[in-house]
Amino acid sequence: MNAFGIFWQVIFPIFFIILVGVLLERALTLDITTLTRVNFYAFVPALVFAKMLQADLSVLTMGRITLFVLVHSALLFVLALALYRHPVFAPYRKVLLLAAMLTNAGNYGIPFVILAFGDAYMSVAAVVLIAQNLLTFTFGVLLMESGSAQRLHLLRSMTRLPVLYALAAALLLNITGIELPRPIATPLEYMANALVPVALLTLGAQLGRGIGRPAVALLAVPVTLRLVTAPLLALVMLPLFHLPTDIDRVLVASAGLPIAVNVFILCAQYHHHEDFASQVVTVSTLLSAVSQSVWLTVLS
DSSP states (O other), X not given: OOHHHHIIIIIHHHHXXXXXXXXXXXXXXXXXXXXXXXXXXXXXXXXXXXXHHHOOOOHHHHHHHHHHHHHHHHHHHHHHHHHTTSGGXXXXXXXXXXXXXXXXXXXTHHHHHHXXXXXXXXXXXXXXXXXXXXXXXXXXXXXXXXXXXXXXXXXXXXXXXXXXXXXXHHHHHHHHTOOOOHHXXXXXXXXXXXXXXHHHHHHHHHHTTOOOSOOHHHHHHHHHIIIIIHHHHHHHHGGGTOOOHHHHHHHHHHHTOOBOHHHHHHHHHTTSSHHHHHHHHHHHHHHHHHHHHHHHHHHO
């Protein structure tokens, strides 16, 4: 399939729902905080739980995927440290460092993997999502707090990651061979199926808030780093992790996902250049329609 065919079959359906979210936000002014919390605390854990029950990934493979994501993010962070030493980036360095490491593995990544690779690879996307959430609520919090001693706050953030509990419960059921009763499994499946449309509508609503006039010179480097350099780095790293070829393709495509909405959420929480954070998230998301079409063509 050529790049246009991939765009039409995979990328366009994603952006169609995002556009509906943009229009709804402009017409109704949606409560994005509530939508985000519903996704984070209900639909994402339900999807992770349901798909991990069906996953055929071994614990070793999940460990290798997690290690790959963490090493990949660490290398991008080191590269970003070198790139953003110039004084012009100084006021925005924290935003830019977060943008180098954190991808939109939830609202965008899960629907993307399902449409691009199929439902069978949801378990890979789930592991990537968990690793990204761990980075967000550990290193991301530490970076925004500028090294201040906040161990209790950090631990509290980690205990509030519902996907961890969903993963643990699914692994426990797989190990013990316990079958989930149908009256419990059915509503969880309904919740899992709700994630894709609600997540993309939420992303569209966030983008619909507007970004003002983007600073093109400042945006070019982080967007290129996220959409071009990151997947190239993933390609170079893959031989070191000895993963199956089909999982390799998912990881490279996931490495090219746009900058995470969590970057904006962290910056808003700490009142640190949230306007600029909104710009890098929005521009990288829009341009990913082109970049991901190209990467899927290369990987197919």
